[in-house]
Amino acid sequence: MAGIELNEGFRRALAAIEAGRHVFVTGRAGTGKSTLLRYFRATTRRRVAVVAPTGVAALNAGGQTIHSFFGWRPDITPARVRRVGEEKGRLYRALEAIVVDEVSMVRADLLDCVDRFLRLNGPSPGEPFGGVQMVFIGDLYQLPPVATALEERALSALYPTPYFFSARCLQGLDYELVELEKAYRQQQDPQFLEVLDAVRNGTVSEGQLALLNGRCRPDFEPPPHELWVHLCATNAQAEAINRRQLARLRGRAYTFVGRIEGRFEREYLPVPVELALKAGAQVMLVSNDPLGRWVNGTLGRVREVWPDPGGPAALVEPYEGGEVEVAPHTWELYELYLEGEELRSRVVGRYTQMPLILAWAVTIHKAQGKTLPRVVVDLGRGAFAPGQVYVALSRATCLQGLVLKRPIDRRHIWCDRRVVRFLTEFRYRRSEEALPLARKRELVEAAIREGRPLRIVYLKPDDQRSCRVVWPKEVGEMEHGGRTFLGMRAYCSLRGEERTFRLDRILEMGPAEP
Incomplete structure (x- = not known):
């Protein structure tokens, strides 16, 4: 892959992965975790599966959800994991490594399911993870595992925390922690980066909080010629803003209807099945253009809409300038299979739709992993999950590109102290060994x-x-x-x-x- 800077953190992570060690690769927002994954996949010769906890995360990583890869129902538990048949088992016995992306959202009990499954069906039965190397990628200071109140109560009786690091299969297992430290997203604004680091681990000073709240503009309305994205805590909040802004535009709305072929579950859909567009709409492109004209997350404004099938359907002016013709895009969903001794992939489903979403507003959850030049953060009633404020603020590239709709209170900035304890104690232990x-x-x-x-x-x-x-x-x-x-x-x-x-x-x- 051309243009990739192999900094010290990248080299350490790649060396540990290629050496076959279990590895947890972490780092603050914007340090290149997704880039590292793409580079590893493009350069490795090993038999590797990539999985993620959610459909959109799996689609972005070019993999499958954990449940899909192992053939599980949503209600899987370690006790329900079973040995698979001989033919299906060939795939799992051929694995050399599994990469789990966005591991901060993986629950401890789900990782124990993975371990039990591989102990039964992996290349080395009975060994941890069946002898398969595990590579975990993610930032524990960002979005946490999702569990209902009922699930939380049940999990708390079995695990000290719901996070992946509390899984029983990891207790006593030797794995390495590699932290990517160079931040690319905010490298032009070191003061903002310092504030973000303090937000990340819940150590914000009064001066830093005042600096953030100096960006509070309750009545802020983005200038017509600028692209600002509202980051919202809920889907309902984001959808209401997008509907309102679309209705304000003059002209006809054109509705594009997506087409699903084969197995393409709803949780994987990157764009709604019905997408309404008008000239003037603010959008986010959610595919990577093969010609390099845009990447997943590029912001722009629709200049024209052409409803005629068979050709480009919209003319979009990206944030960076210029104009691009955007046609419907086809996403393909893959599954791995074994052919001889080679691990291969085949298409099991396709989804064709315009690679755009309305982007006057998006949820903080959907913005994870994206870089947004101008951000309006609206927490509504406040943060309801640890790391949520950090994810929202760290989408911006600089302090001047950030506006708060309401002041941030210290109680909004909270990280899970169990995460802090795990990371510090892990580093202390490794330091004592070295x-x-x-x-x-x-x-x-x-x-x-x-x-x-x-x-x-x-x-x-x-x-x-x-x-x-x-x-x-x-x-x-x-x-x-x-x-x-x-x-x-x-x-x-x-x-x-x-x-x-x-x-x-x-x-x-x-x-x-x-």
């Missing part, structure tokens, strides 16, 4: 003797990571808040004062230039 406490103490003692500084990467319990240069003064048993720990007292160049650091929270340590 650089044990005894070795950290030796390095600090040597730096004190020689009077030289150290470069450290420090991780606070709230998942805030910072790189610092420190001049160690003392190391040993220390006490704070009634707790004793092995610590280091040092002058911190980042804070310009002496600070105390817990050695078990130092992820990396090495010499630094004075």
